[in-house]
Amino acid sequence: MTxxxxxxxxxxxxxxxxxxxANLATMATLLPGERCRPHVKAHKTTSLARRQSAHGxxxxxxxxxxxxxxxxxxxLGHDLLLANESVDPVRLAAMALLVEQEKARIxxxxxxxxxxxxxxxxxxxxxxxxxxxxxxRCGVPPEGAGAIADAARTRGVSVRGVMGYEGHVVGxxxxxxxxxxxxxxxxxxxxxxxxxxxxxxxxxxxGTYAINTWANEIQAGSYALMDxxxxxxxxxxxxxxxxxxxxxxxxPKGWAVCDVxxxxxGMDHGNPMVDGADVFFCSDExxxxxxxxxxxxxxxxxxxxxxxxxxxxxxxxxxxHLTEAGGDSIIETWAVDLRGW
Amino acid sequence: MTxxxxxxxxxxxxxxxxxxxANLATMATLLPGERCRPHVKAHKTTSLARRQSAHGxxxxxxxxxxxxxxxxxxxLGHDLLLANESVDPVRLAAMALLVEQEKARIxxxxxxxxxxxxxxxxxxxxxxxxxxxxxxRCGVPPEGAGAIADAARTRGVSVRGVMGYEGHVVGxxxxxxxxxxxxxxxxxxxxxxxxxxxxxxxxxxxGTYAINTWANEIQAGSYALMDxxxxxxxxxxxxxxxxxxxxxxxxPKGWAVCDVxxxxxGMDHGNPMVDGADVFFCSDExxxxxxxxxxxxxxxxxxxxxxxxxxxxxxxxxxxHLTEAGGDSIIETWAVDLRGW
Numbered sequence: 001m002t003x004x005x006x007x008x009x010x011x012x013x014x015x016x017x018x019x020x021x022a023n024l025a026t027m028a029t030l031l032p033g034e035r036c037r038p039h040v041k042a043h044k045t046t047s048l049a050r051r052q053s054a055h056g057x058x059x060x061x062x063x064x065x066x067x068x069x070x071x072x073x074x075x076l077g078h079d080l081l082l083a084n085e086s087v088d089p090v091r092l093a094a095m096a097l098l099v100e101q102e103k104a105r106i107x108x109x110x111x112x113x114x115x116x117x118x119x120x121x122x123x124x125x126x127x128x129x130x131x132x133x134x135x136x137r138c139g140v141p142p143e144g145a146g147a148i149a150d151a152a153r154t155r156g157v158s159v160r161g162v163m164g165y166e167g168h169v170v171g172x173x174x175x176x177x178x179x180x181x182x183x184x185x186x187x188x189x190x191x192x193x194x195x196x197x198x199x200x201x202x203x204x205x206x207g208t209y210a211i212n213t214w215a216n217e218i219q220a221g222s223y224a225l226m227d228x229x230x231x232x233x234x235x236x237x238x239x240x241x242x243x244x245x246x247x248x249x250x251x252p253k254g255w256a257v258c259d260v261x262x263x264x265x266g267m268d269h270g271n272p273m274v275d276g277a278d279v280f281f282c283s284d285e286x287x288x289x290x291x292x293x294x295x296x297x298x299x300x301x302x303x304x305x306x307x308x309x310x311x312x313x314x315x316x317x318x319x320x321h322l323t324e325a326g327g328d329s330i331i332e333t334w335a336v337d338l339r340g341w
Numbered sequence: 342m343t344x345x346x347x348x349x350x351x352x353x354x355x356x357x358x359x360x361x362x363a364n365l366a367t368m369a370t371l372l373p374g375e376r377c378r379p380h381v382k383a384h385k386t387t388s389l390a391r392r393q394s395a396h397g398x399x400x401x402x403x404x405x406x407x408x409x410x411x412x413x414x415x416x417l418g419h420d421l422l423l424a425n426e427s428v429d430p431v432r433l434a435a436m437a438l439l440v441e442q443e444k445a446r447i448x449x450x451x452x453x454x455x456x457x458x459x460x461x462x463x464x465x466x467x468x469x470x471x472x473x474x475x476x477x478r479c480g481v482p483p484e485g486a487g488a489i490a491d492a493a494r495t496r497g498v499s500v501r502g503v504m505g506y507e508g509h510v511v512g513x514x515x516x517x518x519x520x521x522x523x524x525x526x527x528x529x530x531x532x533x534x535x536x537x538x539x540x541x542x543x544x545x546x547x548g549t550y551a552i553n554t555w556a557n558e559i560q561a562g563s564y565a566l567m568d569x570x571x572x573x574x575x576x577x578x579x580x581x582x583x584x585x586x587x588x589x590x591x592x593p594k595g596w597a598v599c600d601v602x603x604x605x606x607g608m609d610h611g612n613p614m615v616d617g618a619d620v621f622f623c624s625d626e627x628x629x630x631x632x633x634x635x636x637x638x639x640x641x642x643x644x645x646x647x648x649x650x651x652x653x654x655x656x657x658x659x660x661x662h663l664t665e666a667g668g669d670s671i672i673e674t675w676a677v678d679l680r681g682w
Contacts, residue, residue, distance in 0.1 A: 009432065085589040136596050137598055138589065248428060285425060316657065
């Protein structure tokens with residue numbers, strides 16, 4: 001018996017396999033193999049990472065030690081980059097053990113003496129120097145990168161190169177602004193690379209994957225599933241993930257209520273969109289919607305909800321359902337198995 | 342060996358047992374026993390519900406079937422109200438089975454013929470009629486409540502009374518506005534109750550727990566843990582839950598970065614607050630903060646983060662750590678075991 005999306009308990013993540021495969025194939029053509037190091041934080045799902053691997057990307061980017069460990073244990077440990085700082089001795093040691101057991105090659109981002117010492121103490125042996133290129137977040141200023149690299153090498157940590165995320169640029173609406181500011185950011189990264197050395201210059205995201213020709217690998221994550229903000233940027237990727245919800249109440253005053261809410265949607269980018277309706281507001285387990293003229297809803301109807309921000313949406317769910325291309329049949333159900341830290 | 346909060350892996354939920362007990366004791370004094378039906382959606386933790394039960398509240402409010410089922414299986418099924426509509430036959434049947442097995446008394450909210458039929462078909466036998474009292478969400482308009490009650494009774498479902506949530510009122514800053522609008526909302530609920538009958542008039546929340554003297558039970562949830570929005574309302578409850586984070590990067594330009602972000606915080610009420618720092622912005626796994634003058638941070642330091650909205654924050658975490666009153670020692674760790682639907 002084939003399971004249909006309308007048989008699913010709601011709320012549930014629905015991934016269109018046609019859209020997913022189109023996104024993965026497009027990226028694999030544009031940035032083949034090692035030119036793209038897909039970021040798993042966007043989907044937190046080893047089954048999806050395995051698809052990306054089948055498209056030729058053997059290296060992956062992770063945001064948390066748990067993502068690294070989960071990828072290694074799923075047999076996807078060919079070349080994992082923790083593009084984040086950690087001073088957690090237990091998690092660092094767990095990653096070092098996976099390297100020792102030859103389950104994974106693991107490279108960690110370092111941006112301070114403290115992170116160098118924590119990685120070295122735990123036995124991790126490969127790193128990138130994380131350089132701040134304009135986003136006020138992690139990363140050593142470019143002029144300090146060489147000293148961190150020296151400190152790492154002194155502690156026996158091999159430095160494979162640099163990374164720097166132009167996160168202040170990836171979402172800009174204007175292509176010209178994105179291009180100009182990416183060039184400025186990458187000039188900072190290349191300056192740091194001159195002092196650091198190594199073969200890797202890792203940067204970028206879905207919004208700058210085509211613009212950023214200075215980095216030799218792009219840490220794009222959102223391209224696989226996409227979301228509303230990125231969809232406004234005229235990128236060659238389509239929205240592949242939605243949340244299916246059930247209408248549980250319809251008011252004679254004109255609104256309807258479906259069973260998706262603040263605990264099944266990332267809300268930092270604002271309200272979701274709902275096919276055939278305007279969104280009024282979200283509560284913990286509800287979204288109140290105003291059905292469009294000619295699209296009345298009744299209790300029990302299903303609606304498809306497009307989250308404004310995919311990454312924190314996926315992190316609320318323990319599975320996602322893959323549908324046949326453009327259809328309603330469920331062909332696979334994947335565990336969202338990289339949640340947590 | 343005593344575990345200290347600074348030994349915990351981060352991000353992690355930290356619950357001050359002194360603040361929690363004060364909140365629970367205050368509510369148990371003000372609205373003792375059946376006058377308060379604590380809402381578990383705010384904490385999703387049966388261990389915490391057990392504390393509420395020890396304070397004399399034996400009935401509980403739930404927002405999802407999973408919360409009902411989890412409470413019943415935890416031995417807390419004395420009188421569970423699913424204050425929400427469901428037309429999911431599998432989940433409704435799972436709840437009916439718990440009733441049949443005498444593991445729980447379960448009452449469900451009904452606001453339409455469809456929800457009446459779904460509950461009756463599944464074998465559920467007790468209900469409240471959910472009345473819309475001004476919040477544009479679930480609930481039948483007051484003038485339709487009697488008909489839904491009749492339909493339920495015709496299908497063999499016993500109607501215990503009415504519920505109506507003045508969710509448009511609970512967060513208003515002005516006590517006078519809250520009082521006036523609660524009275525208006527409860528006039529609608531009492532009108533419906535006149536048509537429906539039954540002994541229960543269930544309404545209210547933490548923001549109106551003292552104001553709403555028309556309902557005979559209050560569905561307050563947030564009072565146990567509180568959050569930033571409710572803390573502005575001069576209620577006799579204190580913030581008991583924070584997220585502990587580790588500083589992973591410090592910039593010479595003045596900012597620091599800690600490891601709490603969009604995947605460990607509910608963001609619909611905006612940015613969190615951080616003790617000793619201003620919050621600049623949140624990313625998936627980071628919050629960039631500006632330490633206050635005289636409160637410099639270094640890599641490895643711990644910071645306490647107060648989420649703007651507790652409910653969707655808790656839903657990202659699988660456990661919470663209970664500290665001794667006002668101290669740093671962990672005395673218990675509780676599973677957040679009611680997540681999901």
